[in-house]
Amino acid sequence: MEQNGYDAPRVRTIADLARLAGVSPGTVSRALAGKTLVNPETRDRIQALATEHSFRPNQMASRLRTQRTGVIGVVVPLGHERRQHLSDPFFMTMLGFLADRLTEDGYDLMLSRVIPDAADWLERIVDSGMMDGVLLIGQSDQIGTIERVARRYRPLVAWGSSNLPGQVHGAVGSDNVAGGRLAGERLVARGARRVAFLGDVRAPEIRDRFDGVAQAMAAAGLSQTPIQLDTPLASDLMERQIAAHLDQVAGQIDGIAAASDVIAMTTLRVLADRGIRVPDQMAVVGYDDLPIALSAVPRITTVRQDIRRGANEMVSALFRRIAGEDAPSVTMAPTLVERDSG
Amino acid sequence: MEQNGYDAPRVRTIADLARLAGVSPGTVSRALAGKTLVNPETRDRIQALATEHSFRPNQMASRLRTQRTGVIGVVVPLGHERRQHLSDPFFMTMLGFLADRLTEDGYDLMLSRVIPDAADWLERIVDSGMMDGVLLIGQSDQIGTIERVARRYRPLVAWGSSNLPGQVHGAVGSDNVAGGRLAGERLVARGARRVAFLGDVRAPEIRDRFDGVAQAMAAAGLSQTPIQLDTPLASDLMERQIAAHLDQVAGQIDGIAAASDVIAMTTLRVLADRGIRVPDQMAVVGYDDLPIALSAVPRITTVRQDIRRGANEMVSALFRRIAGEDAPSVTMAPTLVERDSG
């Protein structure tokens, strides 16, 4: 079509198409939306015409009119850990599952990576009029902000804990204390008596994991609390930092609880460099159960969070909230995946 | 504010705010946009009022009016490999860098994961009127479609090769043949004489890498072409498949070129299970240089693609195209990162 060199003016609007079809814009709108109140014949004719001219209605206009955007905002707030990059495997895995699910349900996904220095970072997002709902991956240290906004903006669900009394925003998360306990118990069962915890406890979920490990140690009658050692998230720094930490506590520990599989994997790497055998001389337990845990040498024993299920729960809760229903917070139980590292 | 229990009706529109300020909507619009043609005093007064009522203009309306969306679409087409999940580390790393850069430049990022079964999947996206430009991560087997759309839709840049004669869409990629050659040369230098290539050559970039490896082998005077072995992308399947492959060619090969670091890492895992020492008995070279390559045991020798730079080049090219300028395709040279696995 349009091979004559005299291009017909491009069909850009419903009005254009209506003129071409000899009907009114309203009819075209109905026909394209597949509504029942149009004569099947006109509907087909209009749809054919639309295809022929590869016409697609302007979404911006449609969304302004219907006040329904078909977009879900997925926001990653980077609080205390500004250096953290979006490519963190946990975020990415979560994001992947969210994208899968939202796409299936016909929603688009708008991604924002925000460093919450402006006090109204979340307001800016929810009040932009650009999305039907917002999903937060991680609450970081922004629970106050999140609660404030959630008080008046319902379709908001966050990944993270829901232990706040009277909490109004929907939260989906796993029980990090229980997860930490699982890790601690495993280390004890493997004969560890003195363990180090690798992770930055300024993040509340990491703090919970640490507490869980400590509880397990105490329950086993070990008087010492775990040695907590910070780890930066950036991968190049992480290895050096972990190496420095481990050299410092060399000989004093026989077990390591890592706050994530990424940390665990880097730890294995550092231990291998030092000729320390895992798990014989040092038991290592990870957290998350990302695919890399399975490909590491040795395979990483880890506390599994069901990220796919988490993503699905988040989306389901959000949809319920968009529909005006209530959606309770959900806390999932972590499980221990026993492999070879500890 | 609004603590009296009689909430003032929420200020939702510019008209609301105008009424409150005793000016016209036009003036509010100008004031909020910080335009110069408003009296500084009225401007400040209006801005203060907006802050007080935490008013934020509706983006949908603004964008419809200005015909500028501030949104860049990032699209991952999953062609021949439908099972591939968005959480593929390469995609995710790329996405992370793109998000960083786009956020910096004040754009929002709309993510679509499409399975291109409908012939007009890309048209649907670019004609939605929802974005100012589109970035494609990977061309999959959709070059035809991409070219067709790019012919009339300029702001389109894809990650991938640009070897098509007369290619009209902008492409940013690395030279996969050269990369494959690098891998092959390294294996030869390490004493490998008979190598296997692990990767699915139906993807054009993987095919190029295979060809590069083959070229290197030939240049070294080795008559045998590499044995090509398919690998599924799903992580659980991948390990079993690789194990089966390697058992089948056991004893016949002394080097492995992996199409990605993920494949390389899984390969190391399988070799460790079989007690095959790397690199002494088997040299392994990866591709991409993802963070995991550095944490693997042993550290993976790999062909590095500068993903961060790639992301930046893509965005820069896209912005130039949005501005109506021309942006040539760019091909980056891969480099060899020598580590321990091969």
Place this chain on the structure above:
DNA sequence: TTGAAAGCGCTAACAT
């Protein structure tokens, strides 16, 4: 410097 008014392109009453 500000106001009035005309749309951006679409949809949904309402009317026919």
Place this chain on the structure above:
DNA sequence: ATGTTAGCGCTTTCAA
């Protein structure tokens, strides 16, 4: 079953 009309909330001429 289809047409007419009035907006969605904003920006931007044009006029004052």
